[in-house]
Amino acid sequence: MIGIIAAVSFGSLFGWHDKEVGALSLSLPPLANFTWSPADTLQMIPSALGLAVVTSVNLLITSRVVEHFRGRHQHLKRSDADRELGAYGIANLTAGLFGAPFSVGIPARSLANVRCGGSTRLSNFAHAGFIMLFLTAGSQLVEHIPISALAGVTAWMGFCLLDWSTWSRLPRMRRTDAVAFLLTVSSVLVVNAAISVALGCSVYALRWLYGRLTQGQATPHAIPQS
Incomplete structure (x- = not known):
């Protein structure tokens, strides 16, 4: 919040102009009018599965971030991934x-919530309430926030x-963990987060497959007795 206020103030003071958020629509959209046909369903399935995978991975990453940055909030209840995935599924079906737009878990806001002391579901309702307050009572101010801010x-x-201690632990990691970490970090700078996570997971899949193959070859065959 302080950074956004500073950006808006400096922009107004020095006459800097940047693309702003713009006008916000606060009205409830009407129920979408659409029809289903077998051809539309078959055409939609690949995109729907892709979005489902991306949102599910993003939600699981968010849950992992919250668990990692719990800090002194040890009384924070551990997340239930199945329940969260189901809740987001219902929310996205309703939004559709x-x-x-579909809803996903956001690590940045979740981290801010935990660091500010949020440890119960009440913090989620308070967060939603403040967003609604900003978008209604302060909509004219929100419209002029620069996108760059x-x-x-x-x-x-x-x-x-970022967990900088991971780099110091890199030499002591298992080779599988180190390769998956470096591959994910490097690929996220080139492609996108979804593909990067898939590449990192593929390292463990290949390691598991290699272990199964080598285990089968190492198993001695019984020699029949004459």
Whole structure:
């Protein structure tokens, strides 16, 4: 919040102009009018599965981030991945009926929630309430927030998510863990997060497959007795 206020203040003071958030629509969208046909269903399935995989992986990463950065909030209840995936599935099905964008778990906001002391579901409701308050009572102010300021906040929260101690533990890691870590880190800079996570998981899949093959070859065959 302080960074956004500073960005808006400096922009107004020095006459810097950047693309802003713009006008916000606060009205509830109407129920989407659509029809289903077998051809539409077959055409939609690949995209739907892709979105489901990306959102599920993102949600699981968010849960892992919350577990990792619990810190002094040891009383924080451990996340239930199955329940969270089901809740997001219901929410996204409902949003789709109104043609609204799908919802995903966001590590940055979850981390900010934990670091500010949020440890119960009440913090989620409070978070939603403040967002609704900002978008209604302060909509005219939100409209003039530069996009670059929001990008800066996102970059800073991403920096806070980095666990720098991982690099110091890299020489002591198992080779599988080290290769998966380096492959994921390097590929996320070239492609995107979903493909990077898939590449990192593929290292463990190949390691498991290699172990199964070598285990089968190492098993001695029984020699029949004459």
